[in-house]
Amino acid sequence: MIPSTRLSKKLGLRKLYLKEDFTNPTHSFKDRAASVAVSKALEFRLNAVGCASTGNLAAAVSARASRAGLPCYIFVPKGVEKEKLSHALSYGARLIIVDGTYDEANWMAARFAEEYNVGIVNVNIRPYYVEGSKTLAYEICEQLGWRTPDHIIIPMASGALLNAIDKGLRELKTIGLIEGEVRVSGVQPEGCCPIVSAYKENTEYIKPVREINTIAVSLAIGNPGDGVYALRTIRRTKGVAVAVSDREILEAVKELAQLEGLFVEPGAAVTVAGLKKMIEEGSVDRDEEVVCLLTGSGVKTPSIIQEYTINPITVKPSTIELSKILEVRKTG
Ligand SMILES: Cc1ncc(COP(=O)(O)O)c(C=O)c1O
Known part of the structure; x- marks a missing residue:
C-alpha cells in the first residue's frame, strides 16, 4: 500500500x-488467483491446467503449472499484446490463439476442460481462483x-x-x-x-x-x-x-x-x-x-x-554537447 x-x-x-x-x-494480481487454483488442480489430480486469458492470467497460470510439473493450455483471443504471449510461452505452456473474441476463447477453453479432464482455472475450478x-x-x-x-x-x-x-x-x-x-x-x-x-x-x-x-x-x-x-x-x-x-x-x-x-x-x-x-x-x-x-x-x-514520452536525444561523447541536454529538458 x-x-x-x-x-x-x-x-x-x-x-x-x-x-x-x-x-x-x-507482474500482475493474477498470481494470487493462479497459485491457489493450480494447487487445487494438483490436489484433485487433474491431468493438466490452463485458462482463458486476456493476457495476464496466461503467464500466471503457465508459471505455476511449470512449478507444479503439469502441462498447461492457454486460450487467448486475437489482439493480446505479443509481450504477454511471449511471457506465457517462456514457461513452456501450449498457447492457443482463438481467431475470435475473449468470449469465444473462453468457450473453447470450457469445451476443452470438459473433454480432457483439464483444470481451466477460470472455468471449472473458478471458485478456487x-x-x-x-x-x-x-x-x-x-x-x-x-x-x-x-x-x-x-x-x-x-x-x-x-x-x-x-x-x-x-x-x-x-x-x-x-x-x-x-x-x-x-x-x-x-x-x-x-x-x-x-x-x-x-x-x-x-x-x-x-x-x-x-x-x-x-x-x-x-x-x-x-x-x-x-x-x-x-x-x-x-x-x-x-x-x-x-x-x-x-x-x-x-x-x-x-x-x-x-x-x-x-x-x-x-x-x-x-x-x-x-x-x-x-x-x-x-x-x-x-x-x-x-x-x-x-x-x-x-x-x-x-x-506519451519525450523522445531521447543522441549526443556525441563530448563536453560541448552537455548544454544540449538541459535545452531539451526546458523544451521537453
Ligand atoms: C491488469 C488487470 N486488472 C484487472 C483485471 C480484472 O479482472 P476480472 O476479470 O476479475 O474483472 C484484469 C483481468 O484480466 C487484469 O488483467
Missing part, C-alpha cells in the same frame, strides 16, 4: 493509497493495521476481482478483524463497458458488447461472467461504476509514472482515471480514504510508452 503524495495533492484528496499489486512473480484473488482485500486491511479504507476502486473485466475483494472484506468482518463499511467501485474502459452500461441504465441485464475497441486489452471481456454479481456488490456497498476513455487511461498511466514512480499497464491505470471521473461527478468525497488497485505492470505493455 503506497501512500500517494503528489497524485493525491493534484487531485485534492485527503488520503489516497495506491495498492501495488504488479510486482508479484509474473476467486479464493486466491480475495487475499488482495486481506492484504489491504492488514497493511492499514487491520482497519478498512472508506473506498476501494477496482478494474473490471469479468467482474470476478471486484467480487473477490468484497468477499475478502466480508470474511474479515465476520471473524471480527475489521469493522465498518467499504464502498466498492468498478471501472471499465469506454470501448468495452457492459457492466458500467447496466449500472447507468439501472438494470441487472448485462448486454454483451460485440465491437470492442480499447487500449486496455486486459479488460476486453464483452460478456462478463461475474457482471451481475459485480453490479449487485457495487450497489449494495454504495459504490459507483464508471467508464473511462483511452485518452483518460493514458493520462493516468503517465501521471502514475511521472508523479508516483509507478509504471502500470492501461488495464490497471483505469482505477486512477476512474477516480478522477468520480471526483468530477461528485461521487467521491475529498475526505474519503481511497485505495486504487494497480493490478498489472506497464513493462508488459511497453508500446504505450510511445504515446
Whole structure:
C-alpha cells in the first residue's frame, strides 16, 4: 500500500493509497488467483491446467503449472499484446490463439476442460481462483493495521476481482478483524463497458458488447461472467461504476509514472482515471480514504510508452554537447 503524495495533492484528496499489486512473480494480481487454483488442480489430480486469458492470467497460470510439473493450455483471443504471449510461452505452456473474441476463447477453453479432464482455472475450478484473488482485500486491511479504507476502486473485466475483494472484506468482518463499511467501485474502459452500461441504465441485464475497441486489452471481456454479481456488490456497498476513455487511461498511466514512480499497464491505470471521473461527478468525497488497485505492470505493455514520452536525444561523447541536454529538458 503506497501512500500517494503528489497524485493525491493534484487531485485534492485527503488520503489516497495506491495498492501495488504488479510486482508479484509474473507482474500482475493474477498470481494470487493462479497459485491457489493450480494447487487445487494438483490436489484433485487433474491431468493438466490452463485458462482463458486476456493476457495476464496466461503467464500466471503457465508459471505455476511449470512449478507444479503439469502441462498447461492457454486460450487467448486475437489482439493480446505479443509481450504477454511471449511471457506465457517462456514457461513452456501450449498457447492457443482463438481467431475470435475473449468470449469465444473462453468457450473453447470450457469445451476443452470438459473433454480432457483439464483444470481451466477460470472455468471449472473458478471458485478456487476467486479464493486466491480475495487475499488482495486481506492484504489491504492488514497493511492499514487491520482497519478498512472508506473506498476501494477496482478494474473490471469479468467482474470476478471486484467480487473477490468484497468477499475478502466480508470474511474479515465476520471473524471480527475489521469493522465498518467499504464502498466498492468498478471501472471499465469506454470501448468495452457492459457492466458500467447496466449500472447507468439501472438494470441487472448485462448486454454483451460485440465491437470492442480499447487500449486496455486486459479488460476486453464483452460478456462478463461475474457482471451481475459485480453490479449487485457495487450497489449494495454504495459504490459507483464508471467508464473511462483511452485518452483518460493514458493520462493516468503517465501521471502514475511521472508523479508516483509507478509504471502500470492501461488495464490497471483505469482505477486512477476512474477516480478522477468520480471526483468530477461528485461521487467521491475529498475526505474519503481511497485505495486504487494497480493490478498489472506497464513493462508488459511497453508500446504505450510511445504515446506519451519525450523522445531521447543522441549526443556525441563530448563536453560541448552537455548544454544540449538541459535545452531539451526546458523544451521537453
Ligand atoms: C491488469 C488487470 N486488472 C484487472 C483485471 C480484472 O479482472 P476480472 O476479470 O476479475 O474483472 C484484469 C483481468 O484480466 C487484469 O488483467
